[in-house]
Every structure is written in structure tokens, then in C-alpha cells.
Amino acid sequence: MVEADGHRLTTPERTWLDLATQIHDPLRLVAAGDALLQRQDGPLRGIEVLGRPHPLATLADIDAAMARRRRTKGINAVRRARELIRAGVDSAAETRVRMLILQAGLPEPVVNQEVWLSPTLKRRPDLHYPGWRIAIQYDGRHHGENTQLNSDIHRDSDFTDHGWESVKAADDIYTARGEQLFLERLRRAIQRQASVD
Structure with missing residues (x-):
């Protein structure tokens, strides 16, 4: 869990894992994963987006979250998407x-x-x-x-x-x-x- 503006939220990488049960288009799941890994000097996010500056997570963060939730629903989709996500994608x-x-x-x-x-x-x-x-x-x-x-x-x-x-x-x-x-x-x-x- 993380805290943003006084609210307790799941971490970005955990939220990405949870999306696998909601997003059934593999491309969109990869795009969501890429969005976590935007380069540090990438385009600014809108003010409505809570969270840290770029990147929101690292590959190590994602791998650790996957290891903790290896039996969760949607984990196979996450594993396939993990192979395709890349750091530094801007959009x-x-x-x-x-x-x-x-x-x-x-x-x-x-x-x-x-x-x-x-x-x-x-x-x-x-x-x-x-x-x-x-x-x-x-x-x-x-x-x-x-x-x-x-x-x-x-x-x-x-x-x-x-x-x-x-x-x-x-x-x-x-x-x-x-x-x-x-x-x-x-x-x-x-x-x-x-x-x-």
C-alpha cells in the first residue's frame, strides 16, 4: 500500500496486476505496464493522476509484486504481458x-x-x-x-x-x-x- 493525498492505495505495480482481471485485451495490458515504466524525463502526466514522478514502478517492483501474487487470478495474462513491457515508453x-x-x-x-x-x-x-x-x-x-x-x-x-x-x-x-x-x-x-x- 502507498499513501497519496491522505488516501491509502494499492501500489502502481499491484494495481497493474489487478487490471489483468479487468482488461482482456493483451495490448492494453502491455500499454498499462509500459505506462508504469515511463522514462524519468518523459511527458508530464495530468494533474488528476496521483503518484510519484516517472517512473511509477520499476521492472524489479513488478517482478516482486508478481512473485507475491503468483496464484492470483489473471496471473497468466500478467506473465505474458510482463515479457512485452519495456521501460521508457512515453505513450x-x-x-x-x-x-x-x-x-x-x-x-x-x-x-x-x-x-x-x-x-x-x-x-x-x-x-x-x-x-x-x-x-x-x-x-x-x-x-x-x-x-x-x-x-x-x-x-x-x-x-x-x-x-x-x-x-x-x-x-x-x-x-x-x-x-x-x-x-x-x-x-x-x-x-x-x-x-x-
């Missing part, structure tokens, strides 16, 4: 993109790690393949705002100028056609970048 949309990639049989990309494009320039793609120099970005609705749009243009230009390819996913990944189009773009980028090496 459920990023989880979805990563899971689409894995379900398509493609290698798992690196999550939210900074990349040095030159000795003086670093960027943090949502996901990336360092060997192929492919940056994968989820640009959702908020990326249409002028400030964010300008930032995205400069970011993508930086990658391109340094021999990387950017592959973008947008809100259409929540449709079968959008998933297919995104995966086609990614496969073409992998083919192009693999032929460069």
Missing part, C-alpha cells in the same frame, strides 16, 4: 506501434533512447533500429499544433541529413488499413537501409 500509441512491429514478425526496435547523429547533435526517436538507422515516430493529433509540427519537421530533417530514414505512424494505426500502410512503409525503409550497408 500507449508508442506501445501500439511497437506491438504492431512485433506482431508482423519484424525485429523489436529500441525504445526512446537518445541517438547521436553527430558529435554535437542528438535526438530521441520514439523507436529506432540503430543498425539500419531507422527512426520510427508516432505523430498523433497533438503533432498538428504549430510548435510541435515545427519541431517534428526539424527532427525529421536532422535524421535525414545524417543518413537515417524516418518512418512515421499516425492515428490511422488504429485501423486495419492504417496498420498495413505503416508496416509497408517500415518494410520498405528496412529494405532501403539494409541495402545501403
Whole structure:
């Protein structure tokens, strides 16, 4: 148990285990687990969210909670999700993109790690393949705002100028056609970048 604003609550990792009995979509359970592990300097949570700053839990916290509740209802779903959760994911949309990639049989990309494009320039793609120099970005609705749009243009230009390819996913990944189009773009980028090496 933890205390927040005078209320006794279950720990974030225990709450995640409890969600396994309520969430029947494995992707959503993985996204909830990823949300516990957001990077320390990740996007701010809304003021309505109680709890500590990022991350809300660690993999060790989750593993310890699983060990204490190994016979609880939903534990098999939790075990499957635990294999897929990753530290550093900034949003459920990023989880979805990563899971689409894995379900398509493609290698798992690196999550939210900074990349040095030159000795003086670093960027943090949502996901990336360092060997192929492919940056994968989820640009959702908020990326249409002028400030964010300008930032995205400069970011993508930086990658391109340094021999990387950017592959973008947008809100259409929540449709079968959008998933297919995104995966086609990614496969073409992998083919192009693999032929460069």
C-alpha cells in the first residue's frame, strides 16, 4: 500500500496486476505496464493522476509484486504481458506501434533512447533500429499544433541529413488499413537501409 493525498492505495505495480482481471485485451495490458515504466524525463502526466514522478514502478517492483501474487487470478495474462513491457515508453500509441512491429514478425526496435547523429547533435526517436538507422515516430493529433509540427519537421530533417530514414505512424494505426500502410512503409525503409550497408 502507498499513501497519496491522505488516501491509502494499492501500489502502481499491484494495481497493474489487478487490471489483468479487468482488461482482456493483451495490448492494453502491455500499454498499462509500459505506462508504469515511463522514462524519468518523459511527458508530464495530468494533474488528476496521483503518484510519484516517472517512473511509477520499476521492472524489479513488478517482478516482486508478481512473485507475491503468483496464484492470483489473471496471473497468466500478467506473465505474458510482463515479457512485452519495456521501460521508457512515453505513450500507449508508442506501445501500439511497437506491438504492431512485433506482431508482423519484424525485429523489436529500441525504445526512446537518445541517438547521436553527430558529435554535437542528438535526438530521441520514439523507436529506432540503430543498425539500419531507422527512426520510427508516432505523430498523433497533438503533432498538428504549430510548435510541435515545427519541431517534428526539424527532427525529421536532422535524421535525414545524417543518413537515417524516418518512418512515421499516425492515428490511422488504429485501423486495419492504417496498420498495413505503416508496416509497408517500415518494410520498405528496412529494405532501403539494409541495402545501403
